[in-house]
Amino acid sequence: EIVLTQSPDFQSVTPKEKVTITCRASQYIGSSLHWYQQKPDQSPKLLIKFASQAFSGVPSRFSGSGSGTDFTLTISSLEAEDAATYYCHQSSNFPFTFGGGTKVEIK
């Protein structure tokens, strides 16, 4: 099973600040890494597919990078509505797996 390790677990950030979340895979997964945003009492929403491709309708402040085993989600200028938990997910190998999540709080 591929383990995805996210860091940090929690981040408290002021609006307009840049946010960086990392996701490390326990083995090579190419670009089969996707990022989701989940707000309280809502289902996850796809933000980034295949490591760096923004999903339709996602604000341009969200971007992804990386390949192989190391990946990054960046929010270039945090807005209040971005308060959420962010998860990475790999679809390279079964079983599919998710990272443990990074909770982003607005200061």
Added chain:
Amino acid sequence: QVQLVQSGSELKKPGASVKVSCKASGYNFNSYSIHWVRQAPGQGLEWMGWINTKTGNPAYAQDFTGRLVFSLDTSVSTTYLQISSLKAEDTAVYYCAREKNYMDVWGKGTTVTVSS
């Protein structure tokens, strides 16, 4: 529009079974697999498995083998998740999501509470 509509909340006793439905609309049902993901209270996302909507073949995560059944009714574009021998630890929100390499559309989730 494209959506997955899940059945309502369930309250079950330990040892019972539950069946959750996920009805697809707005797209060709056979073109995407359906995956099931659960989230225990205050916890992260846990992948449970998936079903191929063309063939009906399911595959289950190892942690759930033996207690889980995925099924289809293609006539109504609906996928089902059945969990047997429920335990308190199965208390969670269960999501279905359509997938073609990534999960782009999710249901709103079905809360299953297991309590005596």
